[in-house]
Amino acid sequence: MDWKPDRKAKKAIYKQLAEYIENGIADGSFPTDKPLPSERYLATELQINRSTVVAAYDELESNGLIKRKRGSGTTISKDIWGITKKRIPSWRRYIESGSFLPNLPVVQRIRKEMVEHKLINLASGELSEDLFPIDSLREIISTRSFNGSLGYDHPQGNEILRNTITKHVQRYRRIETNPSSILITSGAQQALHLVVQCLLKPGDAVALEEPSYSYSLPIFKSAGLRPFYLPVNKDGIDPDDLLSLHKKHRIRMIFLNPIFQNPTGTLLHIDRRKKILELSSEHGIPVIEDDPYSLTSYTGEETPTLKSMDTHGNVLYISSLSKIVASGLRIGWIIGPKPVIERLSDAKQLVDFGHASFTQWIANDFLESDIFDSHIINLVKQLEKRRNQIVTSLRSYLKNKVDFHLPQGGIHLWCKLNKNINEVLLLEESIKRGVIYVPGSTMGLNKGFIRFTFARENEANINEGIKRFADAFNSI
């Protein structure tokens, strides 16, 4: 319960509580078709005397707002029009019937736990604060004289930044493009969302990797699409699976995260890349390449992006600064044929009138600075150390009770549990012990997997987190 009485206020606590409940009835937080919380529950939650709760309920009852019946609890009166201050829309019904689907309940639960409790965080797919280039960003902010416009910027995003991204993707991802084929987005997330909303229609079949980050997103189902899944093994998806899916369902678009995939950390094999591009042009299926991780290779080996191999213009390329600079900048981009980019940028205008200028120039100056290269080298070194730590800890505390593929880049480790275990119970036991991660079922169909993210905590915390996880695992 978020609300707490103000113990220093002059107003008696029972009055405050009565008002809180009345407002909650009015704004739909206490739905009219559900019983109100019990006296005992409220007394414990709010740490007040039960008699205070009774007094609040007495007041609401005498105003005709609620009914109390022995045995069946306290309910909201059926006829309360005119009694409360406002008319009451059934907010719950609105909340439940909106066409944009909510996050999976387990994802909501994980987020709530992370906000409310101090847990060792092996769940958030982001870097820890100490991996952000804070000093360089601070210097950019303090030394740069901002002389750009503060009006609405170009619908595709700031032109200087798009120029810089053109050079950046050519140098680091071997992609040839130009500023008019780029749209700046609020992270890769918004780019995915715009693609789904603008380029597909309800009933369209799309192919997603399984497991994958896309699997966990409700945006596909919200848009009325029919997702079909392509199993990911150590070399990524099998192009033959794509072909058979296409024959059966006429796939309209395929979403891939080919480099250091979230969650498996795998690389899509070069032969499979070629085959997928061939299939894409043979059957006219667009490929959405979601690539936030390609600059995080620990071996220094460069894997060509699909976009760099795409000679026919079949690939829309999405990336962002979230996993290599700072997720809070919310800078992402999508590269594709000009008409597609114009369509998406028109939609982005409708959604938010374009990207905030300040983070665009900070991103621009950082990408342009001499620090960028050394930042990436240092980041990758730190990520590799953390990857090594999680592997050492898993081997030490869980030995052969788990299996995993060793990622050569990225920030995630996909772990298979060699024991049939109740996923919900394992998560609860882990939270109790102060560690959180993402249960595999949010990202794929198969049971018995866990996604550990090792970028969000330092090595000592990773070790402690895995120790606590092992304790939870062994307790079940």
Ligand SMILES: Cc1ncc(COP(=O)(O)O)c(C=O)c1O
């Ligand atoms: C594969 C993949 N795509 C997209 C995103 C969204 O990231 P952002 O919007 O911060 O760029 C994530 C985040 O975890 C991801 O792993």
